[in-house]
Amino acid sequence: MNRVMDKICLVTGAASGLGEACARLLAQEGGTVILTDINDIQGHKTTQEIKDTGANAIFIKHDVTNEDDWKSVFSTILETYGKIDVLINNAGGGTYNDVETLSLQDWKNIIALNMDSTFLGTQMAIKSMKDTGGGSIINMSSVGGLVGSPNLVAYSAAKAGVKLFSKSVALHCGAHNYNIRVNTVHPGLIKTVSGMEMASKATGLSVEDAETAFAAMHPIGRIGKPIEIANMVLFLASDESSFATGGEFVVDGGYTAQ
Ligand SMILES: NC(=O)c1ccc[n+]([C@@H]2O[C@H](COP(=O)([O-])OP(=O)(O)OC[C@H]3O[C@@H](n4cnc5c(N)ncnc54)[C@H](O)[C@@H]3O)[C@@H](O)[C@H]2O)c1
Numbered sequence: 045m046n047r048v049m050d051k052i053c054l055v056t057g058a059a060s061g062l063g064e065a066c067a068r069l070l071a072q073e074g075g076t077v078i079l080t081d082i083n084d085i086q087g088h089k090t091t092q093e094i095k096d097t098g099a100n101a102i103f104i105k106h107d108v109t110n111e112d113d114w115k116s117v118f119s120t121i122l123e124t125y126g127k128i129d130v131l132i133n134n135a136g137g138g139t140y141n142d143v144e145t146l147s148l149q150d151w152k153n154i155i156a157l158n159m160d161s162t163f164l165g166t167q168m169a170i171k172s173m174k175d176t177g178g179g180s181i182i183n184m185s186s187v188g189g190l191v192g193s194p195n196l197v198a199y200s201a202a203k204a205g206v207k208l209f210s211k212s213v214a215l216h217c218g219a220h221n222y223n224i225r226v227n228t229v230h231p232g233l234i235k236t237v238s239g240m241e242m243a244s245k246a247t248g249l250s251v252e253d254a255e256t257a258f259a260a261m262h263p264i265g266r267i268g269k270p271i272e273i274a275n276m277v278l279f280l281a282s283d284e285s286s287f288a289t290g291g292e293f294v295v296d297g298g299y300t301a302q
Pocket of ligand 1: 056057058059060061062063080081082083106107108109134135136137138157184185186187230231232233234235236237238239240
């Protein structure tokens with residue numbers, strides 16, 4: 045259907061999980077996709093599989109917490125394609141701790157992985173997009189950024205930060221008539237390796253039993269699939285979402301409706 049035909053799309057954390065699903069779907073819908081990740085072996089593998097479908101894709105090794113890596117990713121994109129249309133700040137994650145057991149270093153690492161990354165990517169994308177007609181920035185938050193979780197204390201703080209950072213940036217871009225839209229996506233539990241590890245730690249159950257336990261917490265009666273998040277990201281990346289900015293797009297099987 046070519047819903048993002050000819051758009052230049054950067055997806056971070058794209059070697060696996062939700063980022064991989066987003067990269068595959070954007071490529072399928074006509075986008076040129078730049079996949080980045082710290083895991084270069086898996087990143088190259090995923091990228092090659094996308095290229096084998098006839099789509100345009102490249103892989104760049106990238107630690108999203110590192111400013112120099114961001115500069116190098118953007119200079120490669122701008123030298124190769126001349127612009128960026130879509131940025132998906134997807135790479136993120138957390139550790140399973142409450143406020144009494146979390147170390148300061150783990151707190152800083154989680155804030156860096158989820159928030160420094162989103163700040164750096166968003167700032168660089170705006171610098172380029174404002175001169176090339178605009179674009180769409182999609183920042184991956186979580187239901188953990190909407191409601192508290194006693195044992196995901198730093199992750200919840202970081203993902204809530206991503207949400208209000210994104211709204212503030214959306215207002216800034218609107219005020220300057222940049223034609224840059226900024227939105228967040230808030231998944232419930234989605235079946236990825238790290239999603240299931242987190243679920244297993246949270247319940248003290250095996251991955252299989254944790255899936256059953258978490259299915260019961262989602263009113264729809266199951267946990268989510270990566271493609272169900274990628275479908276929302278595709279909508280926000282495409283011009284179909286032209287009136288959406290500063291929004292929080294919840295895709296959680298009803299988890300936060302309760
Ligand atoms: N899976 C879920 O249930 C769920 C729910 C809500 C939100 N999320 C969010 O969605 C995003 C993706 O989650 P996922 O489940 O696909 O995770 P994942 O662990 O399966 O994939 C994350 C990818 O990011 C990469 N990565 C990790 N640190 C990086 C860094 N410093 N720089 C660049 N790449 C890095 C990893 O190598 C991996 O390929 C995260 O922001 C996560 O917080 C996931």
